[in-house]
Amino acid sequence: MSNAAHKLTSRVLIRVAVQGVNPGRRQALSKMLVDAGYLVSEAADAADVVLVDGDCPPTEHKPTVVLGAGDRDAMGLLPANADASQIDAALRAVAAGLIVRSPVACEAGFSQLRESDAQSLLTQRELEVLSVLIEGLTNKAIARRLNISLHTVKFHIESVFRKLGVRTRAEAVAKALDLRHLETIKL
């Protein structure tokens, strides 16, 4: 009988050690993990998985998920702005012995200046709608927030979906976060 035939037990408790230079972010991450049902431990050697926020010297030879840093040897690599569900999925995957990479992490490397295709660029208004959509608001709430009609919101969202080549809100959010990272340039 293959291992896969074993029954999945309900969610296994995972012990996580949170490391990072910024105490505020470290605290916020710890709280998020406790709320999500993880055991947060102080010391890395007692943990199943280490969650490292930003550039931080590696301590233990433990499965590690890194947020927004250059340690490309870590088992889990997520962008700094990864959301709670992505961090949750990555911790569980890495604890189960898998390697996790976000699309942005795969794009890392010495890269060419992006020349954007004008056809697929969003307008300022569409970016506004998208940034509210990322917060998880409904169309109605978006209309109220931006002080525009429901009809206009639907119109903008349709246009955003078309330009990004996506079909669902979740896809649009994921794509938008990647683009925000990839397209922002500093001059």
Next chain:
Amino acid sequence: MSEQADILTQLSTALTRRVASANSRIVTIRLSADRHLTGMLWQPEIVVTSEQSISRGDEFEVITAGGTTTTAKIIGRDPATNIAALRFVQPASPAKPVASATQAGALVLAVGANALGYATARLGIVNAVEPEWYSSHGGRIDQRIVLDIDLARNEEGGPVFDAAGGLLGMSTFGPRRQVLVIPTATIERVVPSLLKDGRIARGWLGVALRPVAVPDALGDMAGQPSGLMVMSLSDGGPAASAGIFAGDILLSVDGASTRRMRNLTARLGADSIGRKVDLRFIRSGEVMSRLATITERPTS
């Protein structure tokens, strides 16, 4: 039959000789207890490597073939061309590298360093050669050379040779672990400035920008279908001092349209520092302009 076997033996012998002689061209740069990077000996006492992969820090342990360990100091880094230069006291100096031109299909040998300072080898062909290009950090790279070689992380930064033993440049990782070459010409251009100033001076406006479509209603007035929206400004930076706000859509800098990024980065070379430039932008439905004085990009 036996003659064909001879050709292979000849090839193999030639390759092992090349790799053995490359031992004097490479060093192991230790990043941590169990991680290292390859460095290429560029000129007496100077090693170059891949800037994106060398950790922060001023001093690194380097190991040369034979196991001699010394300390190397960072002299300069240029993220825009992905070149970092280190200096160390070196007993023997290698001959000056001979630059070489290449084309798609040419055989190449990429050499890395193992943990003990000895050469490791990868053989492949040049996958593509394209003209000069600009990196996402705004650096000009003399040629785009893509290899069909698979490289280990710790082999990055080593020399890439052609069949005649000429140096194409330094290996580095592009997106999705594609292996690129930073051409010898680019290293020749950048290293002297790194040795002199520790950096490559570049012009700076102090803005984070993102491409956006210009709304149809403003298309005629703007004269272009897209621009760069100001996402954030550095306090006291040239753009902030000129009265640019977050949300403004930049249309041109010094007459160069923001539609083409490379035109823009080409305007922000070292010679642009101190120059007054006209910034044309859209704010609340109108096209406006302001004068900004370009300053030198601060080291991050």
